[in-house]
Structures are given as structure tokens and as C-alpha cells.
Amino acid sequence: MRQTLAVFILATSIMSFAHGPESVLASENQVITFPVRDADFAAVQSCALDENPACRQCANHGSSNISLMNYSILHHALQKGGVTMPLRPVPSPNSERSRVMVADGSADIKSDWAFNIENNDAVLKTAPIILAGELEKGLYGHRGINDLSAGSAIKDAKDLRGVSIRNWRLDWQVMEDLTPKSLISAPTVKQMFALIDLRRADFTLLEFSSEPDMGREIDGIRLVPFAGVKVSLPESQHFMVSRKLPHADEIVDAVNRGIKILRDEGFIRRCLVNSGMINQRVEGWRTLNQTMPPFDKASLTVPSN
Structure with a gap:
């Protein structure tokens, strides 16, 4: 009898350990x-309050609201991982302020590059939502000197003058790896476009757009990508979780479970493609930088909407 009781208590303890986080998180x-x-x-916020789940499905091709994409991924990752607590957006002026909010506990979770999360004792890091090398950017120059339909791709950036924003740490690293003829830092994106328009710089790195020419425009200055070439961003993105969030470790485990399910189902890939962060039109273009680790392209199948 005692042996039977001991076995029952041990089995109950194991089950509580295995399923405890989900039940605790569900009851908070x-x-x-x-x-x-x-x-x-x-x-x-409108999507968070909308009872119709369609806005959280990343189903609209060409949507450029990256914040909504990240909200949608986190919303589903929490649910798939067993967390039933609602996810509420709160306003923040910029990414740097959002990092501070998560670190001091005035907000709970945000998406960010790995290098902004590591070595920060105030936060935890989830599994990657975007793999290193998965995101790509184009070399964008003035449309007056750069014809996308010319059909002749540049070999490298060594004869070009680059411009970027030094505080964009990852972009700056990639620009340096390209070893351009010169590289200057602009204080703002508008200034960056203006310098290219004034021919004081030849190119910068920008996300490919869904426009027919994949161009991007600010204040009437339109930049288009040099045909046939691109760069990959050699860093992963994760969710940054505040250590001050109750049950933070268990929530990270739950989000990790959810991320794996979402990637296996193709949901994350669909979000990246439909948001424009991955542009399938440049799939065959040559990558100028080869510094990033390889990632599993077999996991990048796009499911139907």
C-alpha cells in the first residue's frame, strides 16, 4: 500500500511539473x-480589440506594418504555447524607449535583434522568430542613375559611396563588410535620401518594397534597388521578455513552444512574406555578403492564405 501511494505521489509530482506552467499561466x-x-x-490597438481574428493572420499581402506583424506572431505564439493571458499593446515613441520599458518592467515583451537582448540581465530572450540570414535588403540608389531593368548587375560595392545611419548597428556592420569606396553616416532617413539625391552618396541599404520597381520614396526622392544584387542580415530576431513579468521563465518556455509550432506550420514565413520583409521577387539575386550562418530553407515554405 505504501509503495503504491509513493508511486502515485511521484507520478502526480511529475505531471504537475510537466503541466504546471500552462495551468499557472492560464489562471493568472x-x-x-x-x-x-x-x-x-x-x-x-484596433486589431487587438477586434474580435474578428482576420487582422492577426498576416493574410494581406503588401502590408508594411511590422509592429502588427510582430504582435500577430507573439499573439499566436502565446496561444500555441498555452498562455491565455491577453496581449495588450501600449504606446512607445521608438524602439530604444521600448527596450527601456521592457527592461524596467513598465512593458513586458517586444521583438528585437539578438545583440540588443544579450548581455542585458534585466531581460530574457526567446527562440528566434527571424533566423540569421533570413532577412534581405537591397542596395538602393537614385533612379536617375540606376535602372532596375538594365539587366546588368554590379559585381560589388567597392566603387560605390555608401550612406547609412551609424546607430543602425546591423545595417552599418553590413555596409562596412561591403567595403565601399566611402561610407558616411546621416542623422536621419530623410538626410540619407537627400545625400543620395545630391549625388554625395551612391547607395544605402533598404528593405525591398512591393512596388513594381521595388522603389522607396521620401519627400519626392525615389530610390530603387541595383538590379540582381542584395545583402542578407547576419543576425536573428527574438522576443525580449522582462524579468519583472510574473512567471517570466515559464512564459519564455511557452513562447518558444509556440514559435516552433508557428514556424513548422509556415505562419511565420507567411507573415514575413506578406509584410514585405521577405520579397520573393529577388530570390534569385546574388547575395553580396556571405558572413551569415546558413539557415534551414526547408522550413521556409509559404502556406496558402
């Missing part, structure tokens, strides 16, 4: 807050 009377930059906040 709290919300999880997600900082969103002011420019995107209204759209993300």
Missing part, C-alpha cells in the same frame, strides 16, 4: 503588454 488574472511605436499604435 493579468495581461501581457507589448510596446508599439506611436506611428503603428492605432492599427495594432
